[in-house]
Amino acid sequence: MKRIVYGNLDGLNKAQINRIENLYNIKSPPEYILSPEAAIEIVDISRDIRRQVGLLLDRNGKVICVIAGEPQRIVIPVTPDYRPGPGRLKGLRCVHTHLSHEALTQDDLTDLALLRLDYITAICLNADGTPGPVYSAHILPDPEADPYRILPATSLDHLDTDCQAQILELESELSRHNRLYSGETGQENAFLINAATEGISSAHISMDELKELCKTSRIKVVGSAIQQRKKIDPKFVVGKGKLSELIIKAIQNYATLLVFDQELSPSQIRSITDFVEMKVIDRTQLILDIFAKQAKSSEGKYQVELAQLEYMLPRLITKNTAMSRLTGGIGGRGPGETKLEVNRRRARERITRLKKEIEKIRKQRKQQKARRKRKDLPVISIVGYTNAGKSTLLNTLTQSSIIAANRLFATLDPSSRRLRFPRDKEVIITDTVGFIQNLPKELLEAFHATLEELEQADVILHVIDISNPRYMQQKETVDQLLKSLNLNKIPTLYVFNKMDQADLSNFDSPWLLNQGILVSALEKASLAPLVEKLEAMV
Structure with a gap:
């Protein structure tokens, strides 16, 4: 069976190509980097074709890939069956020739480190074409040290290095370090x-x-x-x-x-x-x-899935060309359709279905808005940077128990509660998804139905975490997003939250505090001025 020679075969005659293909028949003892006979053969071929020749061998000494390179380098092919996991090496070593007495190059060492090869070895050619010095290197397990160790030059007489035992010992050390540096099981x-x-x-x-x-x-x-x-x-x-x-x-x-x-x-x-x-x-x-992890309602899940598909559609890529003969359309549907085109078509179909579901949600929201309008209940919408304390504020104002946690995007699904003012007036107060710098446009589009809630607001409460050193940048991010949604004309009240965690004596923007109200969303007593101000505004 003919086996693939990777790299450049241009200009080589049939005999030379056959000789390179026959390198697949080599079997080296596991304790050898490469058997001396095989090393002499690749040196002789390299002298003949005036190019580097490379082999990838597994730990049993079997040749997995044969590479015909250029005079100055080889390109190691992708080997999907050999993937290095955390704390493990690739399970392949690379042995190749150098046409001069050049030691391992930076490209060689980069390949070793990037691909997590067991070993990389260069066998040099003397001026007369005979085998010269042999250079090798392997990975080092300690992240505080250099990524690899270059071994002293040797010769073909010293290729019996107990290679497999060294690799297994090295991998054991890598595994130990991996356990030390890794987090929880399954954590990236x-x-x-x-x-x-x-x-x-x-x-x-x-x-x-x-x-x-x-x-x-x-x-x-x-x-x-x-x-x-x-x-x-x-x-x-x-x-x-x-x-x-x-x-x-x-x-x-x-x-x-x-x-x-x-x-x-x-x-x-x-x-x-x-x-x-x-x-x-x-x-x-x-x-x-x-967002996908945090979405709980069917509405939120629809919106997140739509955003994911809209993002992934132009990025659907496959390296598998086995079914690339036909594309979609007449004569191309069914078994002959490419995997890539099937993925794209299914994604488009799912996007269409999701948009229909979200459109139903919009209609339901319009009906809810109409009922609210008939009851003449004012609407207050809470907005702000993610983790600014919006859900906590809503909970304290309305004695609710909406999920509130000290992490980004703890809540995604909008929540509405009734708030009764001291003078016996009722309002609807809603909490919306948090904003963030560079919020993906796909999310803004997918959550349009949710953000439409803001359009009906009589007052917008913009919650700002003043304990955060980046509070001004966060405030400006939210202001810009509100402006892009044409919501900047709705009366807005700034709520400066977490005052108990901020050093107000060193506040670098004291003028800003005059534009809003200082609160601690966890302390109900601190919200009295906010409630009074809201009652006046609505």
Whole structure:
């Protein structure tokens, strides 16, 4: 059976290609990096074709991939059957030739670290084409040390290094470190990356918020990096070289997930996931995931699923080309349709159904609004940055028990309660989904039915957490979102929450406090001035 030779075969004659293909018949003893006979053979082929030749061998010494490279490098192919898990190596070692006495290159060492190879070895050619020195390197388990160790040069006479025993010992140490650095069972370890183009201070603010989002999603952050750039790299966000460096750092810290602090385009997702064998998500996906976990009502679940599908539709990518002969349409439906096209078609169909369901919800809301209007009940809507204390305020005002927790997006589904003022006047007070910087446009569109509630408000209560160092930036984010929704003309009252946790003597914007009311949503007594002000406004 003919087996695939990866790489460049252009310009080679049939005899040379046959000889390269026959490398698949090699079997090395597990204790050898490569048997001396096999090493002599790849050196001889490399001398003949004047190109590097590489082999990927499993731990039993069987050749899994044969690679015909360029004079200066080889490109290691994707091996989906060999994936390194946390605390584990890939289970493959790479042995290749160098046409001169060049030691392991930076590309070699990057491949070793990125792909989590068991070993990487370069066999050099002497000037007369005979085997020269042999250079090897392996991963180091300690995240505080260098990512790899380069071993002293040796020769073909010393390829019996008890290779398999060394690899298993190394993997055992990696596994031990992984247990030390890992969080709870099943918890993802994330490395966060931000490409800063608008100033380092705003990048740090955004990164802090991304860490909070990870905490809400029960993701352990094991490292982060902010890379200043004039513009975002169209393929790798921070550039291929910098991304390599960061991925190696992430792997050293036993990360299982890369999280980018900006929305990735479909082409960027494709480039990065082709480059690294690690799960990759962006800020938008993380927020959508949080919303998916927190949504409780059927309405909330519909809205989140719609947002997820709208986000994923242009990003539906498959590497499987086995069924790529036909596309959708007449003559292409059924078994011959590509997996990618099936996914896209199903996604579109589901989006259509979800939009119909959400439209029903809108009609129901209009009926509810009409009933409220007939009863002439004023409506007060609470808005604010996520985790500012909106649900807690509603609970204290109305003696309710809506879920309120110290995490981002603890509540998604809108809640309405009646509030009776001291002068025996009733109002409807509603709590809406929290806002956040760079809220995904898909979520804004999907939650339009929910946000329509705000249009009927007689008063908007904008809750601001003044104990948060970024309270001004959060206030401006919400103000801008209200403006984009054409809600800035509705009378708005600022509620400065968590005054018990803020140092008001050092408040850097004392003028702002005159525009609203200071409260602690947990203390009912502090809400008396707010209730009095609201009663006057409605």
